[in-house]
Amino acid sequence: MIYLDNAATSFPKPERVYVEMDKCMRQYCANPGRSGHRLALEAGRAIYRTRERLCRLFNIESPMQVVFTSNATEALNLGIKGLLKEGDHVVTTSMEHNSVARPLTALKAKGVSVTYIGCDSKGHLNPRDIERAIKKNTALIIITHASNVTGTLMPVKEVGCIAKERGIPFMLDAAQTAGIYDIDVKDMNIDILAFPGHKGLMGPQGTGGLYISENLDVLQMKEGGTGSRSEELDQPIVVPDRYESGTPNTAGIVGLGEGVGFILERGTAAIRGHEEELTGMLLQGFSQIKGVKIYGPANPRLQAGVVSINIGDGDSGEISYILDRSYGIATRSGLHCSPLAHRTIGTFDQGTVRFSIGYFNTREDIEAAVRAVEEIAAEIV
Amino acid sequence: MIYLDNAATSFPKPERVYVEMDKCMRQYCANPGRSGHRLALEAGRAIYRTRERLCRLFNIESPMQVVFTSNATEALNLGIKGLLKEGDHVVTTSMEHNSVARPLTALKAKGVSVTYIGCDSKGHLNPRDIERAIKKNTALIIITHASNVTGTLMPVKEVGCIAKERGIPFMLDAAQTAGIYDIDVKDMNIDILAFPGHKGLMGPQGTGGLYISENLDVLQMKEGGTGSRSEELDQPIVVPDRYESGTPNTAGIVGLGEGVGFILERGTAAIRGHEEELTGMLLQGFSQIKGVKIYGPANPRLQAGVVSINIGDGDSGEISYILDRSYGIATRSGLHCSPLAHRTIGTFDQGTVRFSIGYFNTREDIEAAVRAVEEIAAEIV
Numbered sequence: 001m002i003y004l005d006n007a008a009t010s011f012p013k014p015e016r017v018y019v020e021m022d023k024c025m026r027q028y029c030a031n032p033g034r035s036g037h038r039l040a041l042e043a044g045r046a047i048y049r050t051r052e053r054l055c056r057l058f059n060i061e062s063p064m065q066v067v068f069t070s071n072a073t074e075a076l077n078l079g080i081k082g083l084l085k086e087g088d089h090v091v092t093t094s095m096e097h098n099s100v101a102r103p104l105t106a107l108k109a110k111g112v113s114v115t116y117i118g119c120d121s122k123g124h125l126n127p128r129d130i131e132r133a134i135k136k137n138t139a140l141i142i143i144t145h146a147s148n149v150t151g152t153l154m155p156v157k158e159v160g161c162i163a164k165e166r167g168i169p170f171m172l173d174a175a176q177t178a179g180i181y182d183i184d185v186k187d188m189n190i191d192i193l194a195f196p197g198h199k200g201l202m203g204p205q206g207t208g209g210l211y212i213s214e215n216l217d218v219l220q221m222k223e224g225g226t227g228s229r230s231e232e233l234d235q236p237i238v239v240p241d242r243y244e245s246g247t248p249n250t251a252g253i254v255g256l257g258e259g260v261g262f263i264l265e266r267g268t269a270a271i272r273g274h275e276e277e278l279t280g281m282l283l284q285g286f287s288q289i290k291g292v293k294i295y296g297p298a299n300p301r302l303q304a305g306v307v308s309i310n311i312g313d314g315d316s317g318e319i320s321y322i323l324d325r326s327y328g329i330a331t332r333s334g335l336h337c338s339p340l341a342h343r344t345i346g347t348f349d350q351g352t353v354r355f356s357i358g359y360f361n362t363r364e365d366i367e368a369a370v371r372a373v374e375e376i377a378a379e380i381v
Numbered sequence: 382m383i384y385l386d387n388a389a390t391s392f393p394k395p396e397r398v399y400v401e402m403d404k405c406m407r408q409y410c411a412n413p414g415r416s417g418h419r420l421a422l423e424a425g426r427a428i429y430r431t432r433e434r435l436c437r438l439f440n441i442e443s444p445m446q447v448v449f450t451s452n453a454t455e456a457l458n459l460g461i462k463g464l465l466k467e468g469d470h471v472v473t474t475s476m477e478h479n480s481v482a483r484p485l486t487a488l489k490a491k492g493v494s495v496t497y498i499g500c501d502s503k504g505h506l507n508p509r510d511i512e513r514a515i516k517k518n519t520a521l522i523i524i525t526h527a528s529n530v531t532g533t534l535m536p537v538k539e540v541g542c543i544a545k546e547r548g549i550p551f552m553l554d555a556a557q558t559a560g561i562y563d564i565d566v567k568d569m570n571i572d573i574l575a576f577p578g579h580k581g582l583m584g585p586q587g588t589g590g591l592y593i594s595e596n597l598d599v600l601q602m603k604e605g606g607t608g609s610r611s612e613e614l615d616q617p618i619v620v621p622d623r624y625e626s627g628t629p630n631t632a633g634i635v636g637l638g639e640g641v642g643f644i645l646e647r648g649t650a651a652i653r654g655h656e657e658e659l660t661g662m663l664l665q666g667f668s669q670i671k672g673v674k675i676y677g678p679a680n681p682r683l684q685a686g687v688v689s690i691n692i693g694d695g696d697s698g699e700i701s702y703i704l705d706r707s708y709g710i711a712t713r714s715g716l717h718c719s720p721l722a723h724r725t726i727g728t729f730d731q732g733t734v735r736f737s738i739g740y741f742n743t744r745e746d747i748e749a750a751v752r753a754v755e756e757i758a759a760e761i762v
Contacts, residue, residue, distance in 0.1 A: 001419070001420060003411075003420070005411060005412065005416050005418065005420075005421070008411070008412035008415045008416055008421070008628075009410070009411060009412040009628060011410060011411055011420070012407065013406065017406075018403060018406050018407055021402075021403075021406065022399060022402075022403050025394065025398075025399050025402065025585060025636075026393065026399055029390070029392060029585070029586060030384075030386060030389070030390060030392055030711065031386065031389035031390040031586075034389045034713060034718075035386050035389055035701075035711065035712070035713035035714075036698065036701060036702060036705065036713075036714065037386065037701070037704075037705040037710075037711035037712065037713075038382070038705055038711070039382060039384070039386075039392070039711055040386070040389070040711070070451040070455075070587070070627070070630060071627035071628045071629075072627065072628075073603060073605035073606060073626045073627025073628075074451075074603055074626075074627060076605065077602075077603040077604065077605065077626075097605075097606060098604075098605055098606045098607075098611065098614070099604075099605035099606050099626065099627060101614050102604035102605055102606075102614055102615070102616050102626070103603070103604045103605065105604070105614045105615055105616075106604050106615075106616065196628065198628060204406060204410070204630075204632055204633075205410060205412075205628050205629065205630050205631045205632060205633075206451070206587045206588075206629070206630025206631070206632070206633045207587075207630075208627075221458075221602060221603075222454060222455055222458040222484070222602075223458065223479075223480075223483035223484045223486070223487050224454035224457065224458065224478075224479055224480035224483055224484065224718075225454060225478060225479045225480050225483075225718030226479075226718070227718065230479065230715060230716040230717070230718045230719070230720055231716060231720045231729070232720070233479070233482050233483055233486045233720065233721075234483070234486055234487075235483050235486075235487065245454045245455075245458075245480065245483070246451070246452035246453065246454025246455060246480060246589075247389075247390060247452045247453075247454075247577065247579060247586050247587075248452075248586065248587070249451060249585075249586050249587025249588075249630065249633065250586045250587070251585055251586060251587070251633075252585075252586075252587045252630065252632075252633065255406075317417065320416075320417060320418070321417060323418075324417065324418040324419055329418075330411065330416065330418035330419070330420055330421070331416070331418065332415060332416035332417075332418075333416075333417065334611060335611040335612060336611070337415075337605075337606030337607070337608065337611045338611070339611055339612045339613070339614065340614075348612070
C-alpha cells in the first residue's frame with residue numbers, strides 16, 4: 001500500500017509514537033489531574049510534557065494556554081462558538097473546510113453574520129480583500145493556513161498584521177500545516193490556533209488542540225469534572241481546566257507528545273523540505289500527462305503537500321477506486337468536506353482526486369503514483 | 382502498585398485491548414468514513430464493530446444510534462444541552478457528578494430550571510420523590526446509575542417507568558456501571574444513555590458514547606466535516622454523523638471494541654459477581670476497624686464497587702497519600718468532582734478516601750487494603 005492520504009490523517013507514525021502509547025496504556029494510564037497517587041501523577045506529567053512540546057513548536061508562552069480537544073474540528077467549534085456573540089461579524093475565505101463553514105452557518109441562526117472572501121481559481125487569497133471586508137462589528141477573522149483541496153498556502157502573516165492593526169482576533173486553522181510549517185503565534189499575530197494531532201503532528205487520531213491567547217475570553221463548550229475547584233457547581237475559569245472537562249485521552253496525548261518530539265528533533269525545515277521536494281516531483285510528473293488537469297498553484301513553494309487533479313471528465317471517485325484496487329495507492333476523492341473550495345476552483349460537480357504527501361513518503365511512492373495516473377489517463381482520455 | 386482507583390479509570394485493561402490498539406495504530410489507522418481506500422474502509426469497519434458490540438451490551442436496536450464521544454462528560458453535555466430549551470425544567474438528584482450538575486448550572490442562564498431531589502445520607506433515592514417533582518414543563522429526568530462517591534445504586538427501573546408513564550425523556554449517567562451491570566435501554570426505558578469507554582467498559586481513555594433514542598431530536602454540539610453530504614454547509618441530520626464531526630479516535634474506539642468484546646465473552650453477571658464479592662470483603666474488613674467510618678449503603682448488593690471511608694477526623698488527602706507512598710495502594714481522596722453527593726452524605730468538608738474496585742483486582746488486593754487501613758487507623762485514631 002502506498003499511502004497518499006496524509007491530509008486526512010498521517011500514516012504511518014514515528015515508531016516512538018507507537019511505543020510510548022503502548023507503554024502508557026500498559027504501565028501508567030491512570031486518570032491525570034484527578035487522583036494524587038503515583039500513576040495518576042505520572043499520567044499528568046506526561047500530558048504536561050506534550051503541552052510543553054507544543055509550546056516550543058508554536059512559540060506559545062505558557063503550557064496552560066494549550067487546550068486539548070478530540071480533533072481540530074472540536075478546537076474550531078470551541079474557538080468560533082466560544083468567541084462569537086449575537087450581532088458579531090466574521091471574515092473568512094471561500095477556501096474553508098466544513099469544520100469552519102458549518103459552525104459559522106449554525107451561528108447565523110444566532111445572529112452572527114459572515115463574509116466569505118472569494119479566492120481566485122487557484123485558491124489564492126488577496127489579504128487586501130480581508131481588510132476591505134472588515135466592518136465595525138467584525139469580531140473574528142478566521143482563515144485556513146493551507147487548503148485541504150489544493151494545498152494553496154494563505155498569506156497568514158499579512159492577514160495577522162491586518163487583524164492586529166484593526167484589533168480583531170485572528171484565528172488560524174492549521175489542519176494541513178501544523179508540524180510541517182513554522183507556525184509562530186507571536187510572530188504571526190495568531191490569537192487562536194486550532195490544530196489536529198493526527199496529521200502533520202504525527203500523533204494518533206482522537207487528539208487535537210487549541211491555543212487561546214490569554215487576552216481572550218472564550219466561553220467553554222462543555223462543563224463537568226475538572227479535578228479542580230470540585231466544590232463549585234460553576235465551571236472553573238482557570239485554564240486549561242475550563243476547557244478540558246472529563247477524563248482526557250491520556251494515551252493519545254502521550255502519543256501526540258512523541259509525534260511533536262519527533263518533529264522538534266528533525267525540525268520543520270527538514271520535514272517541509274522533504275514534502276516540498278516530493279510535491280514538486282508529483283506536480284512535475286502529472287504536468288506531463290495528457291488529459292490530467294492539476295488544480296491549485298501547481299508550484300511546490302506555494303502549496304502544502306496536497307495535489308488535486310482530475311483526468312479528463314473521469315469520475316474522481318472511480319479514479320480513486322482504481323488507484324486503490326489496481327495500484328494499491330490510497331488517495332481521497334470527492335469534495336473533501338470542502339464544498340466552498342471546490343466551488344472556488346470549479347470542481348463542485350466532479351470533485352477531485354487528491355494525493356497528499358507525508359514525511360514518510362518516498363520518491364518511489366511518487367514515481368509509482370505518476371506511473372499509475374499515466375496508465376489510467378491512457379485508458380480513459 | 383495495588384490499583385483501587387477504577388472509578389476514575391479502569392486499570393489495567395484486557396490484553397486484547399492493548400494488542401488491537403497497537404495493531405490498529407501500526408496497520409490500519411487511516412481516516413474512517415472519509416476516503417474510500419482499503420485502509421480507510423478497514424478502519425471504518427472496526428469502528429462499526431464497536432458500535433455493534435455496544436448494541437449487544439445495551440440492547441440498542443441500531444448501531445447508528447450509538448454516538449461516540451471523547452468521554453462520558455461530553456456525552457452528558459451533548460444529551461443535556463442538545464435536548465433542553467429555554468423554559469424547560471429538569472429533575473435530577475443530589476448525588477450527581479459535576480458532569481451533570483455543571484452543565485445544568487450553565488443552562489440556568491439560558492432559562493432552564495432544575496430540581497435536585499435530595500437523597501438520604503447513604504445516597505438512596507426515593508423514586509416517588511422524582512415523581513412528585515415533575516412539573517408541566519419537565520423536559521428531562523436525569524440520574525446517575527450509581528454514585529461515584531458511595532457506590533449507591535439508584536432505582537433506575539422505577540425511575541424509567543415513571544418517566545415513561547409521564548412521557549418525559551429519561552437520561553441515565555452510567556459512568557460507574559456500564560460494562561458491569563446489565564443495562565437494557567428498552568427494558569429500563571432509557572431514552573439517552575451516557576457512558577465512558579475507559580471505566581467499566583475496559584477501553585482506553587478518550588472514548589465514551591451516547592445512545593439516543595430515535596424518537597428524540599437532540600441538537601448537535603459541534604458542526605464540521607462528517608464525510609457525508611459534504612456539499613452542504615448545514616450540518617447533516619443523519620445519525621450518527623450529525624454528532625460525530627471531525628476525525629474520530631479510531632484506535633481508541635477499536636480498543637473500546639475489544640474491551641466490550643471481553644465483557645460480552647465473560648458476561649456482566651460474572652464481572653459484577655467478582656466486584657460484588659470483593660466489595661463485600663472490603664466492607665467487611667473496614668467495618669471491623671476502630672475509627673473507620675464507611676459511607677453509603679455498606680452493603681455490596683446495594684452498591685457498585687466503590688467504597689468511601691474516613692478514618693476519624695483524618696484528612697482524606699493525607700490518608701490517600703500515605704496509602705500510595707507507604708503501601709503502594711492507589712485510591713482517590715477529596716470530593717471526587719461530586720460536591721452535591723458529599724453534601725448529601727455530610728462529607729463536604731472532609732471529603733472521603735475512595736477505594737474503587739475493578740475486574741482485575743484480587744482478594745489479595747483487598748486484604749492488603751484492609752491491612753493498610755488498619756495500620757493507619759491504629760496510628761491516627
